[in-house]
Amino acid sequence: MGYVPHPTAIEYESATNRLKMVFSDDHVSVYPTAYLRGYCPCARCQGHSAGPPKFQEITTSAQIEVDDIHQVGSYALAICWADGHDTGIYSWRLLRDMCPCPECMPDGLPEEVQAVDVG
Numbered sequence: 001m002g003y004v005p006h007p008t009a010i011e012y013e014s015a016t017n018r019l020k021m022v023f024s025d026d027h028v029s030v031y032p033t034a035y036l037r038g039y040c041p042c043a044r045c046q047g048h049s050a051g052p053p054k055f056q057e058i059t060t061s062a063q064i065e066v067d068d069i070h071q072v073g074s075y076a077l078a079i080c081w082a083d084g085h086d087t088g089i090y091s092w093r094l095l096r097d098m099c100p101c102p103e104c105m106p107d108g109l110p111e112e113v114q115a116v117d118v119g
């Protein structure tokens, strides 16, 4: 297993519901929170079966508002959402794999993320 860059700066832009992270290799990732929440990696959202990550439907703005973010050990972030959901642990590797920048994700965000509309 190689070196996994970790976030050195995290900024939540509540007006636009985006989470911006600067990684230790200077890579900058800007995640719409609907994207992070929709693919929440916790067992409640993903179940225990293998397979591609499932997108959880988002119907309220509280689901994509960040209440609190804290580091878990030396490998991950826990994101607590405004609707009380706080079981999602996002490892550095997962976050980096999810990076939606044009370099990491040339085809852009999945349609289900772009379709999120909470008014």
Ligand SMILES: [Zn+2]
Pocket (backbone or CB within 6 Å): 040, 041, 042, 043, 044, 045, 046, 085, 087, 088
């Ligand atoms: Zn979850």
Ligand SMILES: [Zn+2]
Pocket (backbone or CB within 6 Å): 027, 028, 029, 099, 100, 101, 102, 103, 104, 105
């Ligand atoms: Zn990227």
